[in-house]
Amino acid sequence: EVQLVESGGGLVQPGGSLRLSCAASGFTxxxxxMHWVRQESGKGLVWVSRIxxxxxxxxxxxxxxxxxxxSRDNAKNTLYLQMNSLRVDDTAVxxxxxxxxxxxxxxxGQGTTVTVSS
Amino acid sequence: QSALTQPAxxxxxxxxxxxxxxxxSSSDGGGFNxxxxxxxxxxxxxxxxxxxxxxxxxxxxxxxxxSKSGNTxxxxxxxxxAEDEADYYCSLYTSNNTLVFGTGTKVTVx
Numbered sequence: 195e196v197q198l199v200e201s202g203g204g205l206v207q208p209g210g211s212l213r214l215s216c217a218a219s220g221f222t223x224x225x226x227x228m229h230w231v232r233q234e235s236g237k238g239l240v241w242v243s244r245i246x247x248x249x250x251x252x253x254x255x256x257x258x259x260x261x262x263x264x265s266r267d268n269a270k271n272t273l274y275l276q277m278n279s280l281r282v283d284d285t286a287v288x289x290x291x292x293x294x295x296x297x298x299x300x301x302x303g304q305g306t307t308v309t310v311s312s
Numbered sequence: 313q314s315a316l317t318q319p320a321x322x323x324x325x326x327x328x329x330x331x332x333x334x335x336x337s338s339s340d341g342g343g344f345n346x347x348x349x350x351x352x353x354x355x356x357x358x359x360x361x362x363x364x365x366x367x368x369x370x371x372x373x374x375x376x377x378x379s380k381s382g383n384t385x386x387x388x389x390x391x392x393x394a395e396d397e398a399d400y401y402c403s404l405y406t407s408n409n410t411l412v413f414g415t416g417t418k419v420t421v422x
Contacts, residue, residue, distance in 0.1 A: 229411060238315070239350075239358065239401050241411035253410055289357060297405040298348035298363035305357055 196220035196301055198290045203306030210280050210310070216273040216290030216303055224248070224268035227293040230275050232286040233305075242288070243275065258284075280310045313337075316402055316414035323420040329390045332417045334402030336383040346405035347385040349378065353398045361400075362387070389419070397421045 202214040214230075230242040243254045243264040252264050263276040273290055287305040294300035317335045324330040336344050348363035362368045366377050375390045389396055402414035 227409070231411070231413075238416040239403070239413040241413065244409055244411075246409075253408065255410075293405075294363075296363055296367070297346035298360060299350070299403065299411070300360045300369060302357040302359070 196292075198292065198301055198303035200288065200290050200303045200306035203288065203308045205309045205311065206280055207312050208280060208282055208310055211276070211278045212280065212308060214275040214277065214288055214290075214306055214308070216275075218271045218273065218292075221292075221301075223266075223271040228264075228266060228273045229291050229293060229299065230264060230273075231289045231291055231299075231302075232284075232308075233289070234283075234286045240286075244293070245273070277308070280308075282310050284308060285310045313406065313410070313412045316404060316412055318400075318402060318414040318417045320415070321418045321420065323422055324389075324392045325422045326392055326394065328392050329388060330392060330419065332387045332389075332400055332402075332419070334385045334387070334414045336404060336412075344380070344383045344385070344404065347378075347380065348403050348405070349376075349387045350401045350403065351396075351398045352401065358401065392421055394421050 197219045199217045206212050227247050229244040232242050233239050245252045245264045249266050261279045265274045287307050289305045290303040291299045292301040322330050349361045350358040351361050352358040362378050377388045379386050400417045404412045
């Protein structure tokens with residue numbers, strides 16, 4: 195079964211850091227581009243970042259550029275999101291997602307909740 | 313890139329058909345190629361429903377269909393059922409390898 199399982203969310207103070215992980219299984223992880231998408235409570239989906247299948251290229255949304263870093267370890271089938279200088283408006287559920295070859299997001303993790311609050 | 317525009321809510325009675333539109337900016341027109349749709353029930357992760365024109369992953373009902381004209385894509389749900397009540401999002405995969413999502417539409421089954 196194709197599966198993405200996020201972990202690492204939690205409560206952190208403004209200015210703090212968190213690292214999210216996403217464990218992939220059931221498919222050849224190294225063949226796929228991966229993204230992070232977030233969703234504030236009661237709000238819509240927002241794209242955060244993406245990384246190429248071999249890890250050689252990354253892109254970020256303006257709202258997180260310079261603060262977040264996406265990375266992957268293909269040997270461990272794991273995607274990461276290092277989040278620094280966290281702000282209250284980074285509070286959201288963060289989803290790890292897989293991009294299919296036909297340019298749609300075909301697999302979603304269950305999400306991990308990040309709460310930034312003092 | 314700005315979010316794609318969707319109606320905030322659409323409703324219909326069981327058995328009816330409803331259509332949700334998804335409109336991009338005029339600058340998306342030439343690149344409004346890779347549009348997909350997602351269903352999200354409360355408290356759950358989004359579910360991939362359909363991409364481009366009527367390409368459905370295995371297990372998704374053919375009651376869900378799509379069309380596209382210029383920079384507007386549409387999702388039609390035919391034979392509306394109670395289980396279809398959810399939020400629906402369109403998304404556009406851009407030429408920069410980023411994603412732009414729609415504003416989301418709440419579908420209510422009356």
